[in-house]
Amino acid sequence: MxxxxxxxxxxxxxxxxxxxxxxxxxxxxxxxxxxxxxxxxxxxxxxxxxxxxxxxxxxxxxxxxxxxxxxxxEGGLPTEQVAVRPSGRVERSEADALFPAYRADAEAHPDDWRSWYRLGLVYDAAGDRRRAREAVRRAIRLEGDDRRA
Structure with missing residues (x-):
């Protein structure tokens, strides 16, 4: 909010x-x-x-x-628990540890918007806003392609 x-x-x-x-x-x-x-x-x-x-x-x-x-x-959001600082920010090292699995999933399923959206969430948790936005933009584009097909 x-x-x-x-x-x-x-x-x-x-x-x-x-x-x-x-x-x-x-x-x-x-x-x-x-x-x-x-x-x-x-x-x-x-x-x-x-x-x-x-x-x-x-x-x-x-x-x-x-x-x-x-x-x-759909129940497709990441379910892993990562430590959070008192400020509410995610511990970057833990988010970084999750990154390889989500990147591999997006590479294995390059046309799946869900994989790219989850990758964007992990990028965002790791503090890489630019790549997070790129991944989410790709997810939006792929989901739009799915609806039109």
Whole structure:
């Protein structure tokens, strides 16, 4: 739940940023000054990029959460217990120890979205966010292919 609150707060802050930058862009565009008009046009690009990035990240989160709920309903989530620090973070060494088995499973079943999703969870527990997102994105893509087939 705290992740959703964080996302909501960041989305609101980004929306405020977009409005403020858009307002400044409009003021510069209507200034009549050549440099002001050029700067205003450039400033319009920033909110558009921000909107695209926000939409992409929110859509990723929705799809990843949907897959996680589906995998949980199927009983396919990892069941191993790993030690947790008082802060709530997973002990990285224990998560790293789980990694080879999940990587081997994903390599053995390259078209199975469930294997890739579980691999993404283990990457995330080990603190490798970039690879976790790549694995979950691949799971989303593979699950979409399964539905279309």
């Amino acid at each position: 705290s992740a959703r609150i964080g996302v909501a707060v960041m989305a609101v802050l980004l929306a405020v940023y977009i409005v403020l930058v858009g307002q400044r862009a409009w003021l510069l565009l209507t200034s009549g000054d050549t440099v002001g008009v050029l700067m205003g046009a450039a400033l319009l690009v920033l909110p558009l990029l921000a909107l695209w990035a926000l939409g992409r990240e929110l859509w990723f989160g929705v799809r990843a959460e949907r897959l996680g709920r589906r995998l949980e309903a």
